[in-house]
Amino acid sequence: MATYNKGILGPFTGKVGTVVGANWRGKDVLRSLPKKTKRTPSETQRLQRERFLTATEFLTPINPVLGKYFGAKSGEKTRLNQAMSYHLKEAVVFQDPDFVIDYTKVTISKGDLPGLQNPEVVAIAGGKLGFTWEDNSGQGEAKADDAVIVVVYAPAAGLYYTQLETATRSGNTLGITLPAFFNGLEVQSWIGVTAADHKSNATSIPMGAVTVLA
Template sequence: MATFNKGILGGFSGKVGTVVGANWRGKDIMRSLPKPSQKEPTEKQLLQQEKFKLAVAFLQPLKTIQSQYFGSSSGVKSRVNLATSYTINEAIEVLKGVPELMYNKVLITRGELTGFQNAILSTQAGGVLDLEWEDNSTQGNASATDQVSLVAYCKELKDFQIFEGIVMRSDLMVSVTLPNFCIGKSVEVWAFLNNEKQTFASNSFYLGEHTVL
């Protein structure tokens, strides 16, 4: 690996010929392309690859949210990288040799903002989800103006429905309506809060699996 000062073309990222350019901790670096391995991957390596594919595919629609509200960027790891690592290590279990997401362990957001108090989700006819919670706007770093967001995921359809900043913490309730194609399907639901300036969020709160009426 070598570092280089910006020339007339500046730094670059990606592959050019037989070298790869990147920016690492504020420095422009170049390294040679790795040689393809001639070894067959082990069962453990194949399983890890499957877990990685599962996590990346699931999290892709959440990329915008997690790039803003999943922990803090650390070194060369972005917030999206942190979300992927967390999901692989904490929210995927191997059942009969097959990686499976444990939705109750999934985090949509991760942060220091005070979360919900006694949040409860119920379903109503017409694809309506009703969320209620208790007022805790005086606890910790909570504020009455914190924004509430709701995320619903249908495993059968591999579909996310995301409702961002729909009400404030002080409203104590919110209703959202899912598309008609969700009716009769099961959805996993999470909610999270972010501050009014949209600079940080709470850990997302898992609200369970529900059948859409």
């Protein structure tokens, strides 16, 4: 793989002849096309691929959330890189014969900001979820106007719903009305918080499973 400066045609992505152009960690790079092989992957290689695919399929729909709230950019390692590394190591587990997501280990935001105190979630008739927490403004760097972020996921249907920055730490409560197609489904959710200036985030908290009531 080689980096290149923008020539008369500028940077490019995709295949041209025997090379592929791409942007990798903020740099324009060229790399040769992989050689085709008929070699059967080893069991270890197959498992690694399945682990990566499991993480990718779960995280891709919430990449916009992870890219904004997961940690902080560190050198050439983006927030999405950090999120992928974390979930591959901590949240993807093997349950013979498949890899699955451990929802208690999923993290939608990560950082040193104090999280919400004693958050709870309940299902309310009408397709609603009610989140409550105790106002811990003033604890460390926690401030009243820190914004709350929530991701909801229905595993059986592969559906996601996000509610970002519509409530504050001092507000103590957040009500979410899910689309009707969530009715009757068991959902997992995670709640996090970010500073009003987005310079720091709290590590999110898994809220466990509840069933959405019609």
